[in-house]
Amino acid sequence: MSFRIADVELSSRFFLGTSSYPSPQVLQQAIAASGAQVVTVGLKRQLAAVSSSSSAPNGQATQNDFYQLIRQSGARLLPNTAGCRTAREAVTLAHMARELFGTHWIKLEVVGDEHTLQPDPFELLTATTELVRAGFEVFPYCTDDLVSCQRLLDAGCRILMPWGAPIGSGQGLINPYALRTLRARLPDVPLIVDAGIGCPSDAALAMELGFDAVLLNSAVALAHQPVQMAQAFKMGIQAGRLAYEAGIMATQDMAVATTPVTGRPFL
Numbered sequence: 001m002s003f004r005i006a007d008v009e010l011s012s013r014f015f016l017g018t019s020s021y022p023s024p025q026v027l028q029q030a031i032a033a034s035g036a037q038v039v040t041v042g043l044k045r046q047l048a049a050v051s052s053s054s055s056a057p058n059g060q061a062t063q064n065d066f067y068q069l070i071r072q073s074g075a076r077l078l079p080n081t082a083g084c085r086t087a088r089e090a091v092t093l094a095h096m097a098r099e100l101f102g103t104h105w106i107k108l109e110v111v112g113d114e115h116t117l118q119p120d121p122f123e124l125l126t127a128t129t130e131l132v133r134a135g136f137e138v139f140p141y142c143t144d145d146l147v148s149c150q151r152l153l154d155a156g157c158r159i160l161m162p163w164g165a166p167i168g169s170g171q172g173l174i175n176p177y178a179l180r181t182l183r184a185r186l187p188d189v190p191l192i193v194d195a196g197i198g199c200p201s202d203a204a205l206a207m208e209l210g211f212d213a214v215l216l217n218s219a220v221a222l223a224h225q226p227v228q229m230a231q232a233f234k235m236g237i238q239a240g241r242l243a244y245e246a247g248i249m250a251t252q253d254m255a256v257a258t259t260p261v262t263g264r265p266f267l
Helices: 024-034 043-054 062-073 087-101 121-133 146-154 176-185 200-208 226-246
Strands: 003-005 008-010 014-017 038-042 076-080 105-108 137-142 192-194 213-216
Touching: 014 024, 014 226, 024 062, 024 226, 038 043, 038 062, 043 087, 076 087, 087 105, 087 121, 105 121, 121 137, 121 146, 137 146, 146 176, 200 213, 200 226, 213 226
Parallel strands: 014 038, 014 213, 038 076, 076 105, 105 137, 192 213
Antiparallel strands: 003 008
16 A cells, blocks of 8 residues: 655555544544555634734743644644745745755645636646746646646646645535546656545545545544544545556446356256
């Protein structure tokens, strides 16, 4: 089940978001239950928390506590630029992340539509080009459009994170054909389905299509039992990957008897 991404060997193919959990304790337990070795953190949200905690009474260090929790989990931090609308804004935030957290990994999000939160392919490409030149390992949140993905690779990306569905929608994989095409046309590129995953079967399907990992947040954080849901997703991702590696049978229009009896005695 292990795989290599951005020159790092990982044993888990489950990337987990850290937003909207009922409490830090539940988040910590969910990370443990998921087995995730990479967790994402929204920079705009966390920097806002830094600002509010710095003015809090009695010197409350809620933000330091949050990052201490992440460190204790043993997971690698993947900062993201969620909420950015322009390449310039995303690039600035990425540089801040590298200084604050000491990582050159960045999940690059540049949203172009307020309703669907669909990535802006033009601003995303501009930001990617600049950040790659600055030495970042860019994990771009992108659509499932093949040509847009190829342009990101041309700009220096080594990883792609196409959406399954709009962020937080829980719709699952709304265009399996496009995702299958990406996998077939980009066989050597690490592909991570990001956004829209609603249930463990969605994650299993992504893995059955041959994707390398799944990133999700809301489906775990907003569940009635986030810790149990994290474990369910872990199992679904493992099952989907094992099925892909084992070789899933091809579908066909006609029935095929699994126990041929023609010409043989029936006891």
